[in-house]
Amino acid sequence: MEEKNNNKFWKGFLMGAFLFFVIGALAVLGMTCFLESIAEKRGGTEPAVETTAPTSTAIAPVTIPTDKPDQPTTADPGAAETTAGEPRVIDRVRDQFLRELEDVAEIFEEAQVLPYDLSVMQQAALRKYVEQAGGDWAEYENASPDYGPEVTVIELNDPFLNRMGEIRELVDERISLTAEQKQRVEIETLKEFVAASGDLYSDYLTAEEWESTQQESDGSYCGIGVQIMQDPETMESSVTRVFNNSPAGEAGMLTGDVFKAVDGMDVTQMPLEQMVTYVRGHEGEPVTITVYRPATDQTLDITCVRRKVEVDTVIYEMLTDKIGYLQLTEFDNVTIRQTEEALEALQRSGMQKLILDLRGNPGGLLNSVLSIADYFVDRGKLIFRMDYKGGETYTEKAVEEPVFRGDMVVLVDGGSASAAEVLTGILQDYDLATVMGTTTFGKGIVQSYYDTDTGSGSIVKLTIAHYYSPLGRDFHGVGIDPDITGEDDVLTEEDELLKQAIEYLK
Incomplete structure (x- = not known):
């Protein structure tokens, strides 16, 4: 599960006001004083959940500055270039990359609920910077720059950030990199800093990656039309789903295909959000996906032509004159409206009993799944609880009267994760449905998105809470067991589990 925090430090405003006051005092009294920057503590916004089991999508939009760089810049950490022997100043305080690292560390300290070792993260980042630039860590680990008497270094109060500054300066001396290469080194270093926390669900997203994530949660994007779980x-x-009438479907991509490369670039160890930015692109542009197909033990190159894809997250039909079928493929912003329309249409068709299919549903947004839970749970009942760092607890109750009260079966499997487990747990706890299938994925922790304070437009995703079902069950790492076990026979095209659910409700 994931939530979104839209936090802004009004540092510029506070600093400006403080400077104005001090300058006035200096003019009158002729005194000197020390200035301290004041940062407003981050606050939190209403929580929300994720789209895929390991990674996810945004909850609420973040304003990404359009007049600032989209990604961490590689601005010279010092002053303008000077000729040999002339005085030079290296100002680490104003270095945007170092500020970005500092901000990410502060976000972890404030909100990360899982244990982590900051020293391990720092060491991993130092090493990553060198190796991403093409250097040998052994040659840099104990080395220090030889600045000479003409160089003045304005240092930070953080030993790690100063050491990173030294590493960057050593790399600049020894390795020739383009501005684009330096930017990639910085981004990969920030990603490694987060990854070294050991939290498999945390990540550092560039502005481009974040924009792609937002587009998907809003129900449309320009890509190939597949749902992927990592x-x-x-x-x-x-691939967990190939959308109908999509470029991927037309090109022959199938459910179960495993992504190996995108346009020849290896993506086997690439975080999902980053990989998705390479799969998506401009309408009309081709992209070649190399996939491994386990069913036939083949590696295939599949070329798709990108186009706008509308994400249809709800599929429904009447299976008998009284039994309706409702499949939710994920929980996005559009899913609430689509689910309400589907339930109304099914009830107009005479539905008295419902099969809710959450198989392969990787999760989604918290506001989406809680709104859908309202369609089935009595007003005032607890539907959600999560515990933050420091013991703070957030709860939510159903706010509407249910729109459906009949007999229900929920179908789940090992691909039912995160928000899908939230809804399954709610319905099972209150005996509102019989759960059929196999044990679910087991993701009962919540991720949140934080925007950094450097103007880069980047986002930090990290785990900020544990989720519990209404009756206090913790399913993280173990999943939710079905009331009735059953699964499909992979050797046939028949949906045996669905047939079993129909017979159960008759």
């Missing part, structure tokens, strides 16, 4: 341990990214 295993957080193996990093294997496999």
